[in-house]
Amino acid sequence: MPFDLPMFFAFIIAFAILAYVVLDGFDLGVGILFPLLPVGQERDSAINSVAPVWDGNETWLVMGGGGLLAAFPMAYGMILSALYAPIIAMLLALVFRGVAFEFRWRDPRHRPLWDVAFSGGSIVAALAQGITLGALLQGIAVQNRTYAGGWFDWLTPFSLLVGVSLVCGYALLGSTWLVMKSEGSLQERCYRLAFRLAIATIVAMAAVSAATPFLRDAYWLRWFAWPQVLFSAQVPVLVAIVTFVLFWSLRRGHHYTPFLMALAIFGLGLAGLGISLYPYVVPPSVSIWDAAAPHDSLAFMLPGVLVMVPIILAYTGYSYWVFRGKTGHEGYH
């Protein structure tokens, strides 16, 4: 069997999305939690813990978008025009939030204003990303290679449910990240927050999972048809185990385990998403191979991806290793 380039690039983009969701997820989560933290040292510690890494995290979003355009141009056009409003809202929210990182420090007089921009931008971005995901799952009407639905097709109870779930999930990532990175009063506060957010996330995830198979017969079959059920049933089982470990580690006051378990929950959520969607990139009709760019386009990008992605990963891993440990309110020392 020849090397399946579209499949390879589908994995690369899925990987970029996973990397984006877990990496930017925790720094967006810190922004979502921001209003719950007292002004002063706790807020400064929280924002300093993500300051050195957030823009690298967001580059995965550019990679996901650029990669989708390059490898699956038809899907890129369909998805982005179908999800116009949430995508634009997300982009604008990210602009606000991005500049607030630096401006709140440069301009202490207007710090309250930039704090609102930071947390508001984080919440809107997270909500919009969840809505985007939900709308994609419920399917996109297409005709003649373009989007053929209306302007508010994305707005349904299901997509809003996914939006709220993602806000909860990112806040869970953010709170467990801060548990790992902080000390004293901030850490205690984040233990309490993480416990409640874990409950909220699990409930929301269960609701989304329960609703998904009812969206389309195809999803029902993917999850429950024999013998796939043997494989797909592993996902909820693993989620249950991870959730147990998460609560246990929060009770026991572990520093690292809660964050790692929150990451695992996101990884499993994305695996579940993959089970539902495969082999479609734009459900219910456009598959990975339908949407793929021609072989020559993919082959041209292959060397760049094969060389750069490992370098980027190595570098990212290395810098997280260097920045491990606790952050003070005055930044990394």
Next chain:
Amino acid sequence: MFEAFDAVFLARLQFAFTVSFHFIFPSFSIGLASFLAVLEALWLWTGRSVYLDLFKYWLKIFALAFGMGVVSGIVMSYQFGTNWSVFSDKAGPVIGPLMAYEVLTAFFLEAGFLGVMLFGMNRVGKGLHFTATLAVAVGTFFSAFWILAANSWMQTPAGYAINAGGQFVPADWWAIIFNPSFPYRLVHTVFGAYLTTALVVGAVGAWHLLRGKSAAGGGSEGTRVMFSMAMGMISIVAPLQIFAGDQHGLNTLEHQPVKVMAMEGHFKSYPEGAPLVLFGWPDEAAGKTLFAVEIPKASSLILKHSWDASMKGLDTVDRKEWPPVPVVFWAFRIMVGMGMLMLALAAFSLLARARKRLYDWPLLHRFALAMGPAGFVAVIAGWVTTEVGRQPYTVYGLLRTVDSASALDAPAVGASLVAFVVVYFFAFGAGTYYILKLMAHPPHRGEEGPRRDQPVRAAGLTPAPVVARSLATGKEA
């Protein structure tokens, strides 16, 4: 409230707005990265501390400008899909990979070298730090290379085939990247970026020379050095840029003659030599340029190097193929006008240099100060000339703009356009204000670099400062 507008027009306006805003930051940071590399090289070569002070002074400004370029760039990678989904589908197989390489290049630059450049001074050794600065300068150039290759391909498509789905598919990557207008556009744009930066540096220098005159007389050493360097750069690049622009124009005449007709305001053909229209009002409906001030036959001389060469006008082209003539006509004149003013500034500064009055000729300093934003104006005007001049096509001659858009709804596009305008002015307005605040202080001896203990966002992924610190103190961070 937007029902009265054409949705595609609003989408074009939105793209023009976001791309112009995005373009402002790179056109400054490409030049600034090279300027920083030159400053550091001069410091290493001569050992004069003034170059190091200037390096650190401009490095802080570079960090802010680069950061805003990154944020506005995220928007661009999604703008193609929201409003231009058909274009993305059809042209994606060709321009997508070029843009993917741009992202990978930028990623590499950000991850690998920017942090070392910003925070690594005194920690990684002079040689390695200079290497990082050079890598950043080269990296910004690579970014420009890929994105301009994609843009030029849309202007002068080559090396493609069309498949059954109506998509442009790559046939020859070499021909796609080095398409006919690419080398000219690349040189013209990079020179534009250099001029933009030199004008800003010159204006900041001039400002402090004017202010310092009453106090210490002629400003600090750093102020003088940067003013002199900026004026020197303009004196060299402004004439080169005019030559490069002329060559680019000839290339456009060969491949996109209709664009040149609009730039020149030539509605009718001139079999015996076309006039150069200096000013006028192109009236598209009437098909003529009103109130035209012309130099007879000069256009033929410039474009065909012969007084009597015949030139075709827009009357030889179907109106459906016309770009919006007044926009192209005026944007072109604004760009050329700025270029002429830059040339005048260059000449003035050379005169002042010859008379040894570079630092005490207030008229020159006021002129240089007023010219501070001229580079941005020229770059945007030039961009408008070439992009609006490409209309009514996105892929020139092959894919019409109206056929490129998503199934758009005017209220949605209009509302998002307003949101972009409000957010950009607020966010980037604040950023520009902070940059101006940095510029308001003159460079001084023992200038500090960006502070490593503060969360500067453009620090990116680099662990360099922490690594270096832990090495210096002998313990982990």
